[in-house]
Amino acid sequence: MGSSLQEERRQRLLVRTTEPEGLAEYTGDGSVDFRGYPILKHNTGNWRACSLILGTEVCERLAYYGISKSLVTYLSKRLHEGNVSAARNFTTWQGTCYLTPLIGATLADSYWGKYRTIAVFSAIYFLVVVAAIHKRKADLPVESSLLYELDGKTSAIEGSRKLEHSSEFSFLDKAAVILWDECDGSPNPWRLYTVTQVEELKILMRMFPIWATGIVFFTVCAQNSSMFIEQGMALDNQIGSFKIPPATLSSLDVISIVVWVPIYERFVVPVARRFTGNERGFSELQRIGVGLFVSTTAVAVAALVEIKRLQIASAEDLIHQKVPVPMSILWQAPQYLLVGVGEVFTSIGQAEFFYNQSPDAMRSLCSAFALVTVSLGSYLSSFILALVSYFTTRNGQLGWIPDNLNEGHLDRFFWLISGLSSLNLLVFIYYAQQYKCKRASVV
Structure with missing residues (x-):
């Protein structure tokens, strides 16, 4: 049986190397099937392959978001963790989730894919x-x-x-x-x-500052499933005869992405193309920069919403009562929508940047490192929460983020993240202006 398979493989390889007319039947990019045979074009790709990929992604995303969007609520309501502890444990969990792609990328590039070296x-x-x-x-x-x-x-x-x-x-x-x-x-x-x-090492060194600025961006995005939700739990979620769970509002992030992607392609790109002369409207670095600015605005809006919430809590004499204030949870909609817009620009721009600018033989690994910024952003959020809790609760003070948010100053935490994001944007602009794209030979 083994010898017959080897003979079949040998015959296929022989066709590819000795019969030019037979070469067109194969993919020609080095792709092989699970047995290691060259792949016929009519047996691979197209929507049959896409359906399997999309189906797998749907199941994986359903599992991930099913857990992530409810984890803070579960930790605080069911396990009775404090606001800081619940948010910190969530971002640590999220950071670990986005660190594991490095393992998959290394296996794919080093053992299972084209680039085994x-x-x-x-x-x-x-x-x-x-x-x-x-x-x-x-x-x-x-x-x-x-x-x-x-x-x-x-x-x-x-x-x-x-x-x-x-x-x-x-x-x-x-x-x-x-x-x-x-x-x-x-x-x-x-x-x-x-x-x-x-030059390949130089590419990695030039890319590093751009990569590092993505960490703070995803620290902002981490609030989408942590502190934004805790803020929502202190707002009135009664809309007519329905009660909106605070975690469901994060779906506005996804809706924003779904709506903005076609808007960007149909309207933003043609207009931007006239000013920049770039066929894609914006370069990868410009897209990342726009997303960083929008995400900074998003967390600033969250701070303004929190200021308004605390004003209402004071006016209604609810400061020392752990109850939602009479302020609609829909006030949070803009900050969720802005985070989605920021992701449309930065996440997609980042993916294109790391794929196009990375060394040819390291594209999968560099793309995985792009995901590591999500992981490190979540860890940074956990670290900032720990520092805020430590420094603001000394000498018996309640701190910025107590269990009763009506007694705290969550707005100051959001301003801190906004300030850090603004500084990060300035750093990005500096290194983006200095960045020189790679110059590869045409094969």
């Missing part, structure tokens, strides 16, 4: 530092063409195109300097690296 090359990039340190006393050539690179169009990294030399981080270029004892024979792969290998 990714894990090795990730480590070798830092070794595209040991070589530079070893040659720190070497002089850089005047012409970058004298740096080491393979001839032709083939890159030393499987699955990657060649990259043009850039002037940034010139110290790393020393790893591609050819010393006199490296002129003859085969180059030592631990001592001499190609320009492309050096």
